[in-house]
Amino acid sequence: MGDTLRRVKNIVILISGRGSNMQALVAACQNAGAGARVVAVISNRPDAAGLAWAAERGLVTDCVDHRTFADRASFDAALRERIDACAPDFVLLAGFMRILTAGFVAHYEGRLVNIHPSLLPAFAGLATHEKALAAGVCAHGATVHFVTPDLDHGPIIAQAVVAVLPGDDAQSLAARVLEQEHRLYPLALGWLIDGRIELKAGRVCFNGPAEPALLCGC
Ligand code: GRF
Numbered sequence: 709m710g711d712t713l714r715r716v717k718n719i720v721i722l723i724s725g726r727g728s729n730m731q732a733l734v735a736a737c738q739n740a741g742a743g744a745r746v747v748a749v750i751s752n753r754p755d756a757a758g759l760a761w762a763a764e765r766g767l768v769t770d771c772v773d774h775r776t777f778a779d780r781a782s783f784d785a786a787l788r789e790r791i792d793a794c795a796p797d798f799v800l801l802a803g804f805m806r807i808l809t810a811g812f813v814a815h816y817e818g819r820l821v822n823i824h825p826s827l828l829p830a831f832a833g834l835a836t837h838e839k840a841l842a843a844g845v846c847a848h849g850a851t852v853h854f855v856t857p858d859l860d861h862g863p864i865i866a867q868a869v870v871a872v873l874p875g876d877d878a879q880s881l882a883a884r885v886l887e888q889e890h891r892l893y894p895l896a897l898g899w900l901i902d903g904r905i906e907l908k909a910g911r912v913c914f915n916g917p918a919e920p921a922l923l924c925g926c
Contacts, residue, residue, distance in 0.1 A: 714743055716743060716744060716745055717743060717744040717745075717797040717798065717900075717901050718744070718745065718747045718794060718795055718796045718797050718798075719733070719737060719744050719745065719746045719747060719796065719797065719798050719799075719800060719897070720746075720747060720748045720749075720750060720791050720794050720796040720798075720799045720800070721733055721734075721746060721748070721749045721750070721799075721800045721802050722749075722750050722751070722752075722787075722791075722799065722800070722801050722802065722804040723749060723750075723751050723756055723758040723759065723802050723803050723804055724751060724752055724753050724756055724803055724804050724805040724806070725753070725756050725757060725758060725803050725805070726756075726757050726758055726803065727749075727756065727757060727758015727759070727761055727762070727802065727803065728758075728803075728886065728889075728890065729802035729803055729823055729889055729890065729893050730749060730758050730761075730762065730802040730803070731758070731761065732889075732890040732891075732893055732894055733746065733800060733802060733893055733894060733897060734746050734749075734762070734765070734767065735894070736894035736897055736898065737897075742898075742901070743901045743902065744797075744798075744897070744901045746767055747768060747794045747795075747796065748767070748768045748769070748770055748790075748791075748794045748796075749762040749767050749768070749769050749770075750769070750770045750771070750772060750787070750790060750791065751769075751770075751771050751772075752771070752772055752773060752774045752783075752787075752804070752805075752806055753771070753773070753774075754771045754773055756771075758802075758803075759771065768794075770790055772786050772787045772790055774806060780807070780809055781809055781811070783806075784808060784809045784811065784812040787812070788812055788815060796819070797819065798819050798820075798821060798897070798900055798901075799816050799819055799820050799821070800821050800822075800893070800897065801820070801821065801822040801823070801855065802823060802893070803823075804822075807859055808855070808857075809857075810857040813855055813856060813857045814857075816855070817907065818854065818906060818907040820854065820855040821852060821853070821854055821855065821865065821896065821897075821900070822852070822853055822854075822855050822860070822862070823850060823851070823852050823889055823892070823893050824836070824850065824851050824853065824860050825837065825850050825882070825885050825886070825889065826839070826840065826848065826849065826850070826851065827847065827848060827849045827850075827851060827867055827869065828851040828853060828860060828861065828864060828867075829861060830843075830845070831843075832859060832860035832861065833859065833860060835878075836848075837878040837879075837881045837882045837885065838878045840872065840881065841872070841876065841877070841878060841881065845872060846871065846872055847869050847870070847871060847872065848869075848870050848871075848872050848881060848885060849867055849868045849869040849870045849885060849888060849925070850867065850868045850870075850885050850888055850889045850892055851864055851866075851867045852864075852865045852866050852867075852892055852893055852896040853865055854907050854912065863907060863910060863911055863912045864912065864921075865896045865899070865905060865912055865921065866892055866895060866896045866899075866919075866921040866922070866923070867892070867921065867922055867923070868885075868888035868889070868891065868892040868922070868923035868924070868925050869888075869922065869923070869924050869925065869926060870884045870885050870888055870925045870926065871926040884925065885925075887925065888923060888925035891923055891925070892923055895923070899914075899919065903915060904916060904919065905919075
């Protein structure tokens with residue numbers, strides 16, 4: 709299908725805090741011819757700094773406060789309702805600090821994507837930079853992946869590598885990884901929007917020539 713006929717894809721971004729990855733995704737969607745628009749930024753925390761940033765720029769924002777729900781399933785059901793009202797093509801987790809139920813994940817199969825600040829499958833969970841330093845790895849980085857019910861696992865779309873330098877502490881390492889996250893997530897989003905990649909039988913498939921899915925931020 710020619711570019712002129714290409715349907716603009718709807719993107720919903722979920723955040724919990726600062727939202728710097730969300731900002732990188734918004735910027736990517738605002739590029740001429742990006743083929744996608746951010747239809748909502750939704751947070752589980754009303755005080756998320758990223759939510760205020762998005763609202764100031766005229767984006768649609770919403771909050772589903774997890775503290776007002778009795779359990780994980782009822783929170784996920786409410787979140788799903790709000791997301792689906794936006795008719796998203798893709799739901800991007802960008803620093804969204806909630807464990808999602810298997811039913812929620814299954815509902816968005818192939819459309820739910822996350823960024824994690826490590827080279828998965830190493831260092832799932834929190835404090836990834838501290839874990840990388842403690843393990844003494846030479847290479848660290850970030851991963852964009854399709855979400856599965858298994859926390860911080862799932863088919864890998866792209867990764868960015870960062871060298872661990874002598875004298876690094878968690879803060880300096882996190883800063884260099886974050887810089888790469890801001891390149892990596894828009895890159896992966898571009899592939900999704902263009903239909904270059906899709907999830908098939910639990911694997912990431914490239915339609916057309918394979919892309920180099922490894923960025924080097926060394
Ligand atoms: C990022 O490092 C992201 O990979 C992780 O949480 C952090 C969120 O940062 N999941 P921000 O809110 O995007 O600035």
